[in-house]
Amino acid sequence: xxxxxxxxxxxxxxxxxxxxxxxxxxxxxxxxxxxxxxxxxxxxxxxxxxxxxxxxxxxxxxxxxxxxxxxxxxxxxxxxxxxxxxxxxxxxxxxxxxxxxxxxxxxxxxxxxxxxxxxxxxxxxxxxxxxxxxxxxxxxxxxxxxxxxxxxxxxxxxxxxxxxxxxxxxxxxxxxxxxxxxxxxxxxxxxxxxxxxxxxxxxxxxxxxxxxxxxxxxxxxxxxxxxxxxxxxxxxxxxxxxxxxxxxxxxxxxxxxxxxxxxxxxxxxxxxxxxxxxxxxxxxxxxxxxxxxxxxxxxxxxxxxxxxxxxxxxxxxxxxxxxxxxxxxxxxxxxxxxxxxxxxxxxxxxxxxxxxxxxxxxxxxxxxxxxxxxxxxxxxxxxxxxxxxxxxxxxxxxxxxxxxxxxxxxxxxxxxxxxxxxxxxxxxxxxxxxxxxxxxxxxxxxxxxxxxxxxxxxxxxxxxxxxxxxxxxxxxxxxxxxxxxxxxxxxxxxxxxxxxxxxxxxxxxxxxxxxxxxxxxxxxxxxxxxxxxxxxxxxxxxxxxxxxxxxxxxxxxxxxxxxxxxxxxxxxxxxxxxxxxxxxxxxxxxxxxxxxxxxxxxxxxxxxxxxxxx
Amino acid sequence: xxxxxxxxxxxxxxxxxxxxxxxxxxxxxxxxxxxxxxxxxxxxxxxxxxxxxxxxxxxxxxxxxxxxxxxxxxxxxxxxxxxxxxxxxxxxxxxxxxxxxxxxxxxxxxxxxxxxxxxxxxxxxxxxxxxxxxxxxxxxxxxxxxxxxxxxxxxxxxxxxxxxxxxxxxxxxxxxxxxxxxxxxxxxxxxxxxxxxxxxxxxxxxxxxxxxxxxxxxxxxxxxxxxxxxxxxxxxxxxxxxxxxxxxxxxxxxxxxxxxxxxxxxxxxxxxxxxxxxxxxxxxxxxxxxxxxxxxxxxx
Numbered sequence: 001x002x003x004x005x006x007x008x009x010x011x012x013x014x015x016x017x018x019x020x021x022x023x024x025x026x027x028x029x030x031x032x033x034x035x036x037x038x039x040x041x042x043x044x045x046x047x048x049x050x051x052x053x054x055x056x057x058x059x060x061x062x063x064x065x066x067x068x069x070x071x072x073x074x075x076x077x078x079x080x081x082x083x084x085x086x087x088x089x090x091x092x093x094x095x096x097x098x099x100x101x102x103x104x105x106x107x108x109x110x111x112x113x114x115x116x117x118x119x120x121x122x123x124x125x126x127x128x129x130x131x132x133x134x135x136x137x138x139x140x141x142x143x144x145x146x147x148x149x150x151x152x153x154x155x156x157x158x159x160x161x162x163x164x165x166x167x168x169x170x171x172x173x174x175x176x177x178x179x180x181x182x183x184x185x186x187x188x189x190x191x192x193x194x195x196x197x198x199x200x201x202x203x204x205x206x207x208x209x210x211x212x213x214x215x216x217x218x219x220x221x222x223x224x225x226x227x228x229x230x231x232x233x234x235x236x237x238x239x240x241x242x243x244x245x246x247x248x249x250x251x252x253x254x255x256x257x258x259x260x261x262x263x264x265x266x267x268x269x270x271x272x273x274x275x276x277x278x279x280x281x282x283x284x285x286x287x288x289x290x291x292x293x294x295x296x297x298x299x300x301x302x303x304x305x306x307x308x309x310x311x312x313x314x315x316x317x318x319x320x321x322x323x324x325x326x327x328x329x330x331x332x333x334x335x336x337x338x339x340x341x342x343x344x345x346x347x348x349x350x351x352x353x354x355x356x357x358x359x360x361x362x363x364x365x366x367x368x369x370x371x372x373x374x375x376x377x378x379x380x381x382x383x384x385x386x387x388x389x390x391x392x393x394x395x396x397x398x399x400x401x402x403x404x405x406x407x408x409x410x411x412x413x414x415x416x417x418x419x420x421x422x423x424x425x426x427x428x429x430x431x432x433x434x435x436x437x438x439x440x441x442x443x444x445x446x447x448x449x450x451x452x453x454x455x456x457x458x459x460x461x462x463x464x465x466x467x468x469x470x471x472x473x474x475x476x477x478x479x480x481x482x483x484x485x486x487x488x489x490x491x492x493x494x495x496x497x498x499x500x501x502x503x504x505x506x507x508x509x510x511x512x513x514x515x516x517x518x519x520x521x522x523x524x525x526x527x528x529x530x531x532x533x534x535x536x537x538x539x540x541x542x543x544x545x546x547x548x549x550x551x552x553x554x555x556x557x558x559x560x561x562x563x564x565x566x567x568x569x570x571x572x573x574x575x576x577x578x579x580x581x582x583x584x585x586x587x588x589x590x591x592x593x594x595x596x597x598x599x600x601x602x603x604x605x606x607x608x609x610x611x612x613x614x
Numbered sequence: 615x616x617x618x619x620x621x622x623x624x625x626x627x628x629x630x631x632x633x634x635x636x637x638x639x640x641x642x643x644x645x646x647x648x649x650x651x652x653x654x655x656x657x658x659x660x661x662x663x664x665x666x667x668x669x670x671x672x673x674x675x676x677x678x679x680x681x682x683x684x685x686x687x688x689x690x691x692x693x694x695x696x697x698x699x700x701x702x703x704x705x706x707x708x709x710x711x712x713x714x715x716x717x718x719x720x721x722x723x724x725x726x727x728x729x730x731x732x733x734x735x736x737x738x739x740x741x742x743x744x745x746x747x748x749x750x751x752x753x754x755x756x757x758x759x760x761x762x763x764x765x766x767x768x769x770x771x772x773x774x775x776x777x778x779x780x781x782x783x784x785x786x787x788x789x790x791x792x793x794x795x796x797x798x799x800x801x802x803x804x805x806x807x808x809x810x811x812x813x814x815x816x817x818x819x820x821x822x823x824x825x826x827x828x829x830x831x832x833x834x835x836x837x838x839x840x841x842x843x844x845x846x847x848x849x850x851x852x853x854x855x856x857x858x859x860x861x862x863x864x865x866x867x868x869x870x871x872x873x874x875x876x877x878x879x880x881x882x883x884x885x886x887x888x889x890x891x892x893x894x895x896x897x898x899x900x901x902x903x904x905x906x907x908x909x910x911x912x913x914x
Contacts, residue, residue: 003619004619004620004623005619005620005623005624074757074772074775075757076753076756076757077749077756077757077799077800078749078750078756079749079750079800079802081802081804086620086802088800100777101777103777103779104777104778104779107779107780108779108780108781228630228633228634228637229633229636229637229663231663231665231666232666233665233666233667237665239665241633241662241663242630242633243626243629243630270664270665271661271664272660272661272664273661282622282623282626283626284625284626284629284630284633284662286664297637321777333786335782335784336782338634338637390780391780391781394779394780394782395782396779396780396782396784398784398786403784403786403787403788403791404776405776405777405778405779405784408777408779
């Protein structure tokens, strides 16, 4: 056996017999052992749905909850081998609420077996599964029309379903589509040819899987080597460890670090089994270079004459995987290749209805939804379009507070805006403005509930700063919401965008050398952090005006709480919208202690301590 | 002999995973349980960082009831590779007199393996721990991630695992949280033996058939590795030619009758075998969802 192993996934829903099909493959290839069979017979009587027959599905539903409910919740990986090939099967759930699990299975698969119940034909879910496979870059599908025994092994029925399927799947760009009538429960055409269907003369499912050629000619694609780890055992050796995700490389090849454009020549390909004359896609090696160029984890090495794009803005399909909805403007941690970089979704161009493939306008993505988005990374990243290279075109988005994997993305193209527009270099810089102003620029960010007193305190601070000759500007909800952000409401998505714009304006004022006082409820930590990261670390001072909700409601200077409680104002922070208190604010003001004047004095003292003002 | 293509792919994938941990975590450790899977995992770690040494220590959680041959093998391997080995035993469990014979397999495993492992991870403040578990071993392991998140307290929540796409592992954790990493996730038992043979990886002699003194208890063959295990009424010790497919604490590891005395024999036996590898691990058959339960509590 020296065929490349085949990784494939099975898609289908609870009733299509997906787990039964995998159970059948394991059973017929003798991967089920006697003690497992004994456990299966026990379990079949307890949870089974097949009467006295063994319920093969119970072999693969691993978690207790799954066995109890008779459904597959999570991705399970199964292994079997024939004398010709070894297989890894990702068994994934079919329901719409498990789209993310299916995408997970698809991301590492070369082929997909899509199950259709012969009695039901092509369903909405068949389209959904096919679309997700196509989106995740699977090029080979096998349509298994299952339960053919329940339609009297009818060839007419089978050909009708195949016709329906090919009708819509043409548009999905698969390289090959095989169609096979099977009965997973009784084994027809799974591993053994059926005696009931003389009208079918194609291969069995297993034969087809054994011979499917999925080598996507990864070797023929441009050389890409994401650096994983800098290998430095002593002063005489400096190598870069990683796996070639595509292409091949030889000593003597001229290569570049994609992001910096620094060039060198490969000197050795080091492995524990000796140096290699050439390395190919899939090989884990350590490269050494002729020059002492700057290379770190996260860099992508490529041939000098065939480089990936390097941009900080690009368009991508994003599948949302978190319970918290995706909010344009919020900062996430993007992992692409071996690099982690902060990134924002700047706009959601459209959402894709995964059942009809229609595009609809939307402001956010909920769990399991897919949209085409524009993204902006904080530094340029090297990539290839996902359709050209799955390894260099894919990324995940990590929530910066919970560290959950929140989204998965597939890059479609870089945005020219980022590649061709270069920043205007400046002659008057921050340092020269600093000399003129006599103080450092900074954002003083006041956050707190409505009625906490933040604007009042900010006004006193500004008055005092002004008296000392500082150049200041005040941004608050009132002057911004009436102009710049007139188009925004109070939904979560609009609140994020509101703060993003304020942050960008404040950043420009900081560039201009000013002390910018921003007074915004800004209820979400993620957005305050986003603004913090727009400027240098010492240029952002978070001031938490910590007034308890009961006190704010008692004060209610604008009568807003009263109206919110009557339901006349929706999404009011503290009432029906959350406030996430800062965890590490530079300054915390308890406004029940003293008044606005004493609070302002404390803030001024803190600014002096930080040497922002003299 | 060049590696078969499927083993070459598995090797490269595992090396990638092992390097990823070294690059992303502050203080990783490799659990070394002395068995065949640990042997392959350690061999892969040596290859992953060549010419450097693996930048993490090994940890053995010693229940005090391992086969004598296992401990000897462990010490030889550590000396041969020149690595740092940490050994931890749950002293509190020893003081309470917990042992596999009097306390029963469940309590012994809970206290001397699961609790001991958590103590060790806390003691040295490891943020990532490699384990040699494979997805083909057991049903709940089939759903395990390669980078498997543990909340503070080492709890595994199978209903709330991070989706794992491509090879883009999410290595981010907060203070107190940890990751268990399984570089051998996609290997099968047969792959392990074929790779062991191809790469000449040393294994504990107990895997090879030899005449050994065993006693039949609860329908399985147990080897009396030392005299801490008393014979029960009616039990007789007999010498049979046996070997082990999976090694744990000796009173909890069943031997199989076999004449497979070489790696070639073992592989041939595996291909024709009709029982699964963990069938000899008495701790698995306590209850149907036994492994899932133990894993939730922090077992590897």
